[in-house]
Amino acid sequence: MDPRTEDVLDAVGPRLRSLRRDRGITLADLAATTGISESTLSRLESGQRRATLELLLPLATTYDVPLDDLVGAPRTGDPRIHLKPIHRFGMTFVPLSRRPGGIQAFKMIIPATPEPLEPTPQTHDGFEWLYVLNGRLRLVVGERDLTLPVGEAAEFDTSAPHWLGSADGRAVELLILFGPHGTRAHVRAENH
Structure with a gap:
């Protein structure tokens, strides 16, 4: 062999x-x-x-x-990434990372709706970091009800009741990092 x-x-x-x-x-x-x-x-x-x-x-x-x-099959040399979208809760999640466990990365797409939806907060274990790529995100975490425009980021413990939706009924695109409870995204700025 x-x-x-x-x-x-x-x-x-x-x-x-x-x-x-x-x-x-x-x-x-x-x-x-x-x-x-x-x-x-x-x-x-x-x-x-x-x-x-x-x-x-x-x-x-x-x-x-x-x-x-x-x-652990060796790569074939084809640089293309074959993303398989996941459709849940009326939204589309495109996995950007493939390794099991640890922090997972997703592109999330919230479709346009004729009328803004009423929040239905959910909870689950983990920690989430998000960045708005396109549209205006309505983010409800606990008692806070926020609108995040393009370029804004947020992070929160997903054991708190939370909901993500469109702030104005238009489509929203996000970059999401989701990790197990206690795992947070770390950003370090360099001094030049």
Whole structure:
């Protein structure tokens, strides 16, 4: 076997173990979700069993990552990024980062509406940083109701009730960085 292929295959187990641990999933939970026995998962992570498509496909689905990311497949040299938009809550989220865990980057598009929507605040674990690329964002966080024009940024703990929408019914485009609770975006300015 080609040594490069051997290296890729040898790295699959540790990559799978790291991904599972980063997400805080036990072998028992993963076995229940994927239908793969705990012993098979353990042997796969320790490198005692080779990865097969039959094993990797349910893991890729469970972790919501491309199969290439699970195996660490080498890039093909094609510089294009194939973004797959996610449509939720009437908005479009375009993932800009592909690594599991840690801070995730998204372009978020809030479509135009004939009438501005009434806020329906939600909560979830994490921390969010956003930057308005286009339009006027209405941001409700707790008791604060703000309008952010192009070029403004905000950050907040998403365990506080929050809602994002258009301030004037027109489309809004944002850059969003979302991280697990306790993880914040850090900006450092250089003195010249």
